Amino acid sequence: MAWLLAGTAHAQTVAGAEAVGEDEIVVTAQKRQERLQEVPISVAVLGGAALDAQSNGGVSEALRNVAGLSLTNTAQGGGSQLTIRGVAANGATLAGSSTTAYYIDSVPFGLVKSAILPDTNAYDMERIEVLRGPQGTLYGANALNGVVRLLTNDAKLDRFELKGRAGVSTTKGGEASYRGDVAVNVPIVEDKLAVRLVAGFENAGGWIEQPNRGIKDANDQKSRNLRVKVNAQPTERLNIGLGVSISRIDQDSPNYANATNVQTTTVPLPQRLDYDAYSARIGYDFDGFTATSATSYLKFANVGERDYTAFGPLQTLHTDIRSKVFTEELLLNSTTSGSWRWSAGAFYRDAKDDLFQTLFLLPAPINFRDKSRSYAVFGQLTKAMFDGRLELSGGLRYFNDRVSQIEVTPVTGNPAQALARRTETFDAVTPRAVITWLPSRNFTAYASYSQGFRSGFNQSPTIIRSAPGIPPVKADRLHNYEVGAKGTMLDGALTFDAAVYYIDWNKIQQNLNVNLNNIVYAVTVNGTGASGLGVDLSLTARPVRGVDIGGTFSWNDLTLDDPVVTQTAGGPVTLYDKGDRLAFSPEYTASGFVDIGFPIGTMEGKLSGSINYRSKIPARLLSAGVVRRFISDAPLTTRASFALKAQNNWTATLFVDNLTNWNKRVQPATDFSQEFRLRPRTIGLQLEFGL
Template structure:
């Protein structure tokens, strides 16, 4: 109750800031630097808007600042934002997001993600798994993180929010080239190497250009396996290639073609005991690779524009982990997704605005599970989804354009199926070919108030959802009558404010979430009573709800010094006991699996010149906190906890007048080694941990 009073007090304080307007403040949220009324976003799918005017709780990371900070991974940067937690999945080489405490099931084949993930205009969403790639952060335009459900604009899986990774388009007007390379060393591990290069070439000036980006990173391991023996066995190598072609044949028509190819090899799991060792002896490597292709056609009329983004994803995750001293389990996920969208939106400056759209998606996740010694059969299945959606939104400004009311709806229809040709237990039943149909209609209503050009206050009601899916044959055989998993729906009521006053810029939002039929997991026994073998099986829980608050403050102390911080708290928990058949798997008041209650950060940036030499220095440091994650073994009722994790980083950058810079940095300054992500496995050494303290230097050059 004390924290709830504090949350309301923070909201009142933010509203009181609206009463004064003492000029202009620069928000230099490292690495998301920029003025809140100058940062341009496209979050509402209705053309470009300034961040100040968007009535959504949204954080923006500048691509140029990510380059300057030497960030390799988009997810590393996103994990420092208020209300957001990012963690690696158990088998490695894949990431999951929790936004405002809303997280997917810990089991990676028990439902899609709760946050939609976009790479440019490509929606990266799989049918029955929450895995998302950890995209390379070099040469991006920006990253937008929308917090709160966005089902009307972004459709399925935008339950808790949206992550948009937006790369730089090819520049048809000028040649560009830049590169960076660095070395570092990890305590308890070895040396690391990375390099990136980006080149932009106008093929026909003003009409046609190509932009190419290549990246490579080699990270040392830091976990030992004494029984092999093997030191630093969990090293990794990642390579990424990106090509974009931009065509501007007329002033009104544009076409952007893109290809993104990535391959990552992880030699072992980033999990260990407290002394950074593992007792395993068998192969635990993971290969992840994907190819993403996109084409976006756009045409501008006098009063509106139309866009037609088309995309195709081919994704593969092939990983092993030890299940006993004599065998490893191999799991291979192959996924292909085709998406087509068509949308139109108004571009005039009148009091009315509108957007409409329709989308089609055809997706398939094919899975192979091999446990060769224990089972004579493999598990082979394919989950398919064919969906269509239509949506529209209209806005009206009034009272001399100081207020705006926007409302929208999205209708979603999804035909899902499961084709299972074999299962681990083999002889327990015939192949399965089942299907279901799911539908959802989600609304959004927002009232915005613009008391001045520096402040925005809004109140919103919105919904987000995930589609349902079929149960596996093994689960149905072990628990006859187990039904398909239904869609879940999250309703959000929110009041927020953002703006600047004097040396302060701020963003604050207070919200209440109501999560209906959340997709949770249970365990069913596919073995025998004497030799039980439990598999995680999804089901729908009872409603979960709770209050929350996100708050960010930035202070421009002097021309060179900026301080700031953020905090996010939520009280999301089950409103009553949750049963799976006759077994109670959650108690009233329990938090959901892998749902952090509190996140926070503090940072300081200081820039200065070295006299009149043309050289400049920049010092940056930040501290980030994520409260412990918990997860529950729904079969035994045992709760497993991670640790409260506090990390810090520090860097000093020297920029020369000759287009080069050198950045000296320390990541995980305090050598945090707590449990980031717990496990319900009896093998408790499988808990995830962070990379230890890493010290290095990064050199950059821009032509």
């Protein structure tokens, strides 16, 4: 595929991904370069060319096309929570950090307790890799059931590049939107030193009304992005890379409303999500192995207002989460051509989350600080046998995490109890074992066992003093048993990737009320587990020249092993029954696309269409001792576009997003008062150029 259209970034597309031959993609899912075809993991790849052509949104919009992956909106700053194979970060009751590890290059967004992830600008990416299933051995905590890796383009040492895109669109019942991005690559010293700069801006026009405030189109969102990368090759063996990625997202109001796209709030609800990510990579090619040091520093801020006018006029809850994360990883990879391959490494993280909340009912604000200092050592060994047709792999990781919580002003609002502290240490060993069969370059089958985990954390120090019998929250662990196959057929005209798996998730971190000495406390606990079978399937085909079709399908029956029971003043209440699905966990996801290319004189034309489906998701809320139940609708969204590409690398694309104007409930707002909804039908034009 020489180019793909605006509107859809198709999983496993070749465009924009590093290739070793025609239609062969190289990935680094196992932290070494390998053909995607030969990696014994269920991996989806989104190529950079398709991401550049995407008509709206950022990475989150592209990820909707990945089998088994779904996104949950958050009210604050346009962030999301990622769910792979039904393993939702919330478990059953909105608790715990992310179950999916999220990387921008070598920068992990591994926050101490928050599961909110940014909607990163998808322009000028080399590719996105989505690893389905636990990756605890190579990626550590938070890779409980998957990893999303955003790999941006490095600065090229040998040539000047300039490219950009600009787009404008209008939304049914809303404001106009516009965006612009530019990327420039400049060699400073030929073949030795280069710089790449990427900048972008997007104004996503609002479409939700706030009649009680007299405001139309109240949910405008503005995004600003800047990325700088430096690539140095002082010698043939030494490579140095530096990177800075800055993002600012400001939203006037969240995207929840009633069926007529109206918010009933009487107060402003601005949201903000910012991050600054810094990275340094040094790699050296020794005889027989490579050594790579990856250092990163992340500053993350998520700020927002929540409507609390039910407790008084003009009242809001102000929440401010600020995180700082420093990481260092040293990785050694073998490079010899024998039958043994190995990887070994060490990892260190120093992370801090500050939570500041202003509550109108309290005489002082609440301020918590969670800190984590962790280290890990890991390794993986592979033995190839029978001329490389069979491989046996094993891996192991040891992880140790010392976490503490300082309560500057506790929930009692009593400053005399300030500066309470609680510290705990958690550790884990996560193994991985794989058998891989490679009968040819065009087919791979594998069977694997792997584990993922999330670290534990502390209860509030105030609660510990009041109820010393309440234990800390231990790490939860997920076991995955999987068989899969991937390959190409019919001289490359058909590509497939299929996996069948069984999940056993133990001691899920959950927010519940517990009764201790006849007093009810709201705490986080290790609750019931969940288990179930699942299937992922991806297919792409080129039946004739110029026509590409494909689709993805995912199903899982991940359900609770036991009831989820919480306590109230009136006694125990069952939130979920045995066999219920987890909160925000869909049973099915599916997508499909078709691209039809044809010449128009000296230009190339292409028609494209796509469809995305996600099944209904459940949620529960305990309010005044009564369980409120929510079942979403099942989003079914369609897109269509027509693109015209000139020989001078100019492309114009006319697109329609949400073609059918689907406008039902995607998920509930935090208090279930209203529901998140998709942007209505949007029609636009996008121009792209490249030099």
